[in-house]
Amino acid sequence: MEDLHPRVRLLWTAGAFVAAAVLGAIAGALAWFDPLSLSLPPLAVAGTVFGVAFVVGVTYAALRYRLWRFEVREDTLYIERGVVTRVRTVVPYVRVQHVDNRRGPLARLLGLGTVVVYTAGSRGADVSVPGLAAERALALQDRLRDLAIESDPTDAV
Amino acid sequence: MKLHPLSVPYRVGKRAVSFGWAIVVGLAGASSALPGRWRLAAAALVVLALLALVGHEVAVHRRFAYALTASTLDISSGVLSRREREIPLGRVQNVDVSRNVVQRALGIATVNVETAGGGETEVVLECVSAAEADRLQTEIRRLKRAAAGETDASEAATGDGSRAGAAAGAPETVFELDDRHLLLASALSFDVRLASIGFVAQPFVWPFLADEFGGLGGALLAVAIAVGALAVVLALWAASAFRTFVRYYGFRLTRAGDDLRYERGLFQRYTGTIPIEKLQTVVVRETVLQRRFGYASLAVETAGYAPGSGPSGGSEAAVPLATRRQVLALARDLEPVGDLDLAPAPTRARRRYLGRYAILAGAAVALAAGVHYLVTPYPFWWLSLALVAVVPVAAHYRWRHLGRAVDGEHAVARRGFWTRRTHVVPIDRVQTVIERETLFQRRWGLASVVIDTAGSGGGDAAVVDVDAADAAGLVATVTAGLREHLVRRRG
Known part of the structure; x- marks a missing residue:
């Protein structure tokens, strides 16, 4: 974790x-x-x-x-978060459509970045990992992209 | 291919009608406020706008062309900025045809082609002839199947003989809604909850009515209120029945190979295809009234539509009303799920609802009492106390209709009393799994699991309020099942 x-x-x-x-x-x-x-x-x-x-x-x-934790597992991305409502999300790499890297002005100043993972699901945009060091965010984006590409060639629907 | 020539007058008429109101209002304002020659100028402006509209639609028609090739649907369009599109037929999810009254009189139809990507309909052909619409629908289906047949002919040969056989044959009627059942469906479509609006709204409405009816005596007032409430309920009922009747008039569901095809509608006629291979979730929906009489409806969610953008404004209802047994048989036919013997939620979930509803009922009573003592005397404010008596019943029924069954093949989740929804999700369609525990759930050691798919119509498939440990096990089962499916598909 x-x-x-x-x-x-x-x-x-x-x-x-x-x-x-x-x-x-x-x-x-x-x-x-x-x-x-x-x-x-x-x-x-x-x-x-x-x-x-x-x-x-x-x-x-x-x-x-x-309370915020995440883990790049063998075939899923696991995210655990939430103060009032605890949420644990499991995203299989097969389902990843694309991965974004987002950096707001203040986040840039602090050297942070957010990785957003999109799936075809109705709650796809829910999956994002905020507040990573900029280089860690880039590395995570690359890693998720590679895992998504290697996991399955067919369409993610 | 060009669009049908009649689509020009049709589209001009449609735009003119939608702007018509603005023009009428504008003219009325102008004729009263402006001197004569300005009035003439305004009329000229309207004529000019109309001419511009006609010119625009003619240009659009001249510059729009489509062609169906063996593997793609090519569209070139645009007057000022040209746009060329090639849509691979393999990516096409649904082909829907709709014909409203005007279109039926003119013998033309609108064709919508949906793909999984993006929020809106990918291609809108407005309009083509009715025969051409039918041809497009069947041709796209045929070409898609031919393309798919080439790539995984081996799969069809080894597995599913019945499906391959059905694919070759003519379309068979799966379900037809006769007049008796249509009327029944209309009558049963009413959501009983709407009737309770009056009950909840009374403290808000009363202060406005107090002046009118405050003078009536006690018994007379009670009768007046009862009659008024009954009239409102009947009107709502009739409106709901009429809506369902118009929507599902002449409903027919046929199956040709791996596609379901439906037609329905009284004023506006819809036909569409639902590709079973892209099926995301099967939902069995039963309202209180339907359950009472042993009926149910069935919805099939595919990946084609963005939330709420389907032709029926939600998920596509595959069967609006049939006996429960018929619906379950059809659901099993689409998705071979086993027996629906669902595990109940733990009894502490019921205690949780008891607490929750008690708080809500208390708030309602406090509101009614507040209006009575602080705003205006309110003769029957104590009627709200009846809500308190309903609390245990409500909690029990909410709890009773919760259920789940999850194995390596399917996740089944059921919930809801007023409209009970049973979601059946094939495990290999799962997109993400989300486990949630609110502060209140944690107190009781409960959790909910949302099983998200790419079909996003009638609500989430969610297992609500199970034991926290069971929830974690459920997530593990689903993800392991998905992994296994993928390994099998690749191997």
Whole structure:
């Protein structure tokens, strides 16, 4: 079993920061316009909501990192993940249609990449491995592609 | 080959009708608001647009050509940017023909050719003559079979004698829906759950009706509510029956070799082929009403359609209504699954549903009480308490209809009370296997397993709420079965 790159926690924390900031801004705006006339101080409300949301987000990111695992097995790709809902996915290489390598701007800055595996199934795009070191992502993409090619010549339907 | 000449007026008419409303609204607005000469200009604009439309459709018709070769379907199209396509017949999944009322009057038809790749229909021939549509459908099937026959003639010789024999023969009728059963199917198509909408919606609706009916006395009010509810249910029922009647009028299912061919429809006539070799999942569907009278329907999912894009707006129903025994026989004919004696879910799943439904019922009661005490007096708010009494029954029936049977050949998963679906997945069609445990499932030591295939119509084949250890074993069985199939196919 293989873990994700530890830096992915930074990536997810950044995501949590943005989400918490948006939530805080909304809460602050609500307190400012005060439709229910509770007369709470807007800045304090925004700050508290932001703080709570950020702490929850960071904890979630840490748990998510700890629970994320994958393994390149002999004829299947195995993925285990999920904090609230645990999900274990098994993808046989025969079914792989193509493999993508995706890198967002922040991920590029952190030297991370995501490998997305497509199958013909209705949930094909669900299978992705985020937060791998860039070179590891490329290597995994190559490896999956090779395994998919060698496993079966017929169409994957 | 060119499209049928009548397709030009047909397509012009179709586009004009779809823009027609905008034109009518525009004209009405213009004639009232604009001075005379501007009105003339607006009319001229409409005529100009119509001329442009005709010109465009003529150009499209002149520049569109198709040809069926021994191994491909070639299409060249496009007015400004040309597009040449060669579709290998081996990749063609379904060939569907549809004819609406206008098309039937003109003797033309639309042909849709589906391939597995991509989200939308690969080729739309709008329109060809009805005879040409039939010819394309049978020719593509014949050429596909001929090409397949060359490559794996050895397989046909060693295995499946019956299938090879059937392939040579004329199409045989597998199923026909007579008028009596069509009416029955229409009557039974109603989803009883729709009737409960009124029950759930009453706290929301009441505040609006309070002014109108609040003055009526207690007994009179109860009668008024009952009559209203009954009328709504009957209207929903009639609408549902009418929809089913129109959709499945004159339904016939024939089989020619490895293809199923269906025709159906009252106003718009559909015919299509379902290739059995590309079969992904067989679904036996039974609503409460159908179960009560011993009927069921059968759906066959192939890899051709994107989710919800099939001609029937979902998975292709192979048989809209037949006795349960007939449906099971046909299902076995398509996919030789053994006895459907399914293992039940563990009893703690039932306790889980008990908890879940109790929470939902509590929320509904709280809502009704809230409306009563906070918004507007609501005479029968305590009726919601009946929901609480229903909770154990609901939990029991949800649990009772869960079942699964997984071996090296098939995965069978059954669930649902209102509409019970039994998915039969051939193991060699499995794409991915996904095991899920929600927070609540983990508390009870339960897990669900989704068995994903390339057919993506009527819901996932999912084994819901089994023992966590069993779920892991299930995943192992499915993946091992798939591996074995692949080894066998190669060896």
